Amino acid sequence: MTRDALALSLRRIRAVCRRHMYLLLRSWPRLVSMAYYPTVTMILWAFVTLYLAPTNSFLQSAPGFFIGAVLLWDVLFRGQLGVSLTFVEEIYSRNLGNLFVSPLRLHELVIGQLALSVLRTLIGVGGACLFAWLLFRYSIFSMGLPLVAFFSGLLVFGWAIGLAVSAMLLRFGLGAEELAWAAIFLIAPVSGVYYPIDVLPAPLQAIAHMIPAAHVFEGMRGVLLRGVFDATLLWQALGLDAVYLVVGVVLFALSVQGARRRGTLLQMGE
Amino acid sequence: MRDLVKRYARVEAVAGISFDVRAGATTALLGGNGAGKTTTLSMLLGVLLPSGGSIEVLGCDMLRERHRVLPRLNFTSPYVDLPKRLTVRENLSVFADLYGVARPSTRIGELAAEFDLGAILRRPYGELSAGQRTRVSLAKALLNRPDLLLLDEPTASLDPDVGDRMRSYLERYQKDSGCTMLLASHNMGEVERMCSDVLMLRAGRIVDQGSPADLIMRYGRDTMEEVFLDIARGTVEEATPGLRAEGMLP
Numbered sequence: 471m472t473r474d475a476l477a478l479s480l481r482r483i484r485a486v487c488r489r490h491m492y493l494l495l496r497s498w499p500r501l502v503s504m505a506y507y508p509t510v511t512m513i514l515w516a517f518v519t520l521y522l523a524p525t526n527s528f529l530q531s532a533p534g535f536f537i538g539a540v541l542l543w544d545v546l547f548r549g550q551l552g553v554s555l556t557f558v559e560e561i562y563s564r565n566l567g568n569l570f571v572s573p574l575r576l577h578e579l580v581i582g583q584l585a586l587s588v589l590r591t592l593i594g595v596g597g598a599c600l601f602a603w604l605l606f607r608y609s610i611f612s613m614g615l616p617l618v619a620f621f622s623g624l625l626v627f628g629w630a631i632g633l634a635v636s637a638m639l640l641r642f643g644l645g646a647e648e649l650a651w652a653a654i655f656l657i658a659p660v661s662g663v664y665y666p667i668d669v670l671p672a673p674l675q676a677i678a679h680m681i682p683a684a685h686v687f688e689g690m691r692g693v694l695l696r697g698v699f700d701a702t703l704l705w706q707a708l709g710l711d712a713v714y715l716v717v718g719v720v721l722f723a724l725s726v727q728g729a730r731r732r733g734t735l736l737q738m739g740e
Numbered sequence: 741m742r743d744l745v746k747r748y749a750r751v752e753a754v755a756g757i758s759f760d761v762r763a764g765a766t767t768a769l770l771g772g773n774g775a776g777k778t779t780t781l782s783m784l785l786g787v788l789l790p791s792g793g794s795i796e797v798l799g800c801d802m803l804r805e806r807h808r809v810l811p812r813l814n815f816t817s818p819y820v821d822l823p824k825r826l827t828v829r830e831n832l833s834v835f836a837d838l839y840g841v842a843r844p845s846t847r848i849g850e851l852a853a854e855f856d857l858g859a860i861l862r863r864p865y866g867e868l869s870a871g872q873r874t875r876v877s878l879a880k881a882l883l884n885r886p887d888l889l890l891l892d893e894p895t896a897s898l899d900p901d902v903g904d905r906m907r908s909y910l911e912r913y914q915k916d917s918g919c920t921m922l923l924a925s926h927n928m929g930e931v932e933r934m935c936s937d938v939l940m941l942r943a944g945r946i947v948d949q950g951s952p953a954d955l956i957m958r959y960g961r962d963t964m965e966e967v968f969l970d971i972a973r974g975t976v977e978e979a980t981p982g983l984r985a986e987g988m989l990p
Contacts, residue, residue: 478840485837489823492830559823567820568880571785572838573810733746733779733788736819 482574486582487589490556494589504590505597508544512598515540516606532694534608536664541598541610542690543663545621546683547654548594549628552587554635554650561644567736576723583636584629591625616689616699623686623707626715628654633718637725643738662687682710744793746779746944753779755944756793761937766914766921768931768952771941772972777924778819780941781890784922785815798887811839814881815890821873824866828857828876831865832883839884851879854909856902870897878906885917892924903927907934928964938964940971947971 471479494500515536523529529536560566569579602608611617635653638646660667660674661683667675678684685707692698729735746754754776761767769777782788784795786806795802800809822831829848836844852858855875860868865876874897881889894910895903907930914921925931931938932952940948940955948955948971952964959967 481837481840485834488837489826489830489834492826492834493823563823564819564821565823567787567817568822568835569838570787571810571813571815572835573807573840574838575807727789730787730789732748733782735787736778736782736817 478573479575479578482572482578483582483585486574486579487585490559490586491589493559494593501593504548504594508541508548508594508598509601511540511544512537512602513605516602516608528695534610534612535691535694537602537606537608538610538613538690538694539663539687541595541602542620542624542687543658543661544595544598545591546624546628546661548591549587549625550632550635550654551628551650552590553583553629553632554639554653555590556583556586557632557636557639558644558647558650561639561738564738566738570726570730570735576726580633580719580722583632587629587632588625591628613690613693616693616704619699619704620686620690623682623704623711626708626711627682630711630714630718631657633715633722637718637721640722640725640729640734640738643734657681657683660684666691680710682707682714685710741780741784741796742794744780744783744795745791746776746783746788747791753944754783754790757941757944757946758793759939759946759949761920761922763920764914764918765937766923766935767937767939768935769922769924769939769941770931770968770971774943775941775972776944777941778817778892779944781815781817781892781922781924784890785813786810809888811884812886813888813890814839814884814886815892816874816877816881816894817890817892818896819892822865822876822880825864827862827864828868829861831876832880835880836883841883844883847883848879851882855879855906871899871902874898875902875906878910882913885919887917887919889919889921891921893926894923895925895927895930903930910934928968932964940968942971942974 519529519533519536523533560569599610602610613620631653635649638649660670660678660681662670662678663683667678667684667688670678685703689700689703689707692700692703729738742758744754744757745752757776757780769780771777779788783790784797784802786802789803797809798812800806802809826834832848832851833844836847841847848861852861855878857875857879860872860876865873868876874895878894881891895906898906910921911934913919921934923931923935936951938949938952938955939946950958955967956962956964959970961967961970
């Protein structure tokens with residue numbers, strides 16, 4: 471790729487981001503709503519912790535366990551929403567035709583969506599982290615450097631699910647919009663967010679081992695409860711992430727090709 | 741286009757059409773609802789894959805290397821919209837980036853002056869009237885100074901005055917840039933004024949073609965509107981008895 475072509479490509483990615491940044495940064499209710507749900511959930515689990523901690527030795531040794539878990543879970547949730555809601559917005563706007571007739575390449579659209587996902591996640595989870603510190607003196611950064619690994623592992627898995635959901639939206643239209651919100655909860659029971667996956671029945675444990683989030687939360691428990699960071703768990707999570715991300719991208723690309731065959735790119739909308 | 745076919749499950753929307761569009765000219769694609777105009781334009785734009793046939797646009801195979809052509813073409817269509825919560829300026833800026841427009845602010849300023857958008861540049865697109873939206877869509881379509889412009893009902897929501905000014909601008913733009921235009925319209929006055937060639941579609945097939953003047957003469961009518969009705973309703977034989985027998989109609 472020549473330098474000029476690269477500059478044009480970066481400009482197109484910037485255009486994808488700018489289109490959504492205009493919306494985000496102009497509307498404070500939008501910004502607040504992104505941090506609202508993670509913050510309320512965090513507060514809920516913080517009070518559960520306060521209630522149980524005096525009689526529970528487990529929570530006495532790791533008082534930030536539930537708060538850390540819920541904040542990291544929201545990294546996964548926000549990461550996924552950041553990709554799929556960006557796409558929902560394009561469908562609602564009936565803007566897909568304009569995008570796919572422009573010189574924007576599919577990989578540039580995907581990179582733009584992923585960049586927006588990072589931003590939305592930082593705003594949403596960042597707000598909740600701030601309130602965790604202000605209200606409960608809990609800092610998620612007390613996990614240290616492993617936090618970066620946990621964050622990355624969950625974010626990339628969120629991207630993969632978000633791309634798969636976007637593919638479903640292209641295939642089934644806005645009738646599948648609920649998937650954008652609900653898809654992630656299908657994997658919640660086998661992600662071991664609040665409990666070790668050992669407690670699951672054997673068939674579900676087998677599934678959990680294929681879920682990157684389960685390895686991340688297992689690693690989080692190691693850090694919070696035993697002060698040990700197990701790099702093997704991290705590599706397992708990242709390896710699975712890579713596979714799921716490729717699957718997500720391929721599904722998305724196939725669904726775009728399918729939409730071009732069915733002629734829905736120009737007509738899809740509210 | 742050569743032998744272009746688009747088949748859905750049980751419907752053949754475009755049934756093997758072939759045509760060339762003269763460079764630097766405006767060609768009209770006419771036909772009733774469901775004749776295959778939008779399907780044909782969608783395939784030209786690359787957002788719809790044909791079931792068969794080939795498309796060459798500006799010397800490139802549209803099915804294999806459309807990304808080489810896309811920076812040089814643009815379009816308007818009633819089937820797409822611009823993001824409603826973005827202002828007009830924001831929308832045009834985003835598309836200027838997508839098309840790699842040099843000096844985007846200057847270009848947006850030029851188009852705002854041409855299309856009388858100055859007063860609405862800061863307003864959200866969703867708050868505009870249908871006519872204002874049409875003008876913004878046309879401005880978006882001209883941002884990258886396209887070599888090929890596909891216009892699907894470009895002046896449908898405009899009052900006669902603004903519609904006339906838009907047509908004048910498009911004619912001027914074509915004269916200055918040598919742009920090729922393909923126009924799908926139900927406004928026969930617009931077709932007579934702007935187009936040098938007309939392709940008449942019915943049920944996914946080209947049933948006639950020629951210049952507006954030729955078609956009017958051939959069908960023994962006074963206006964393109966009457967020619968359109970004859971062809972769209974399939975009443976050619978009744979309206980112009982003997983034309984087909986004499987080999988004057990395809």
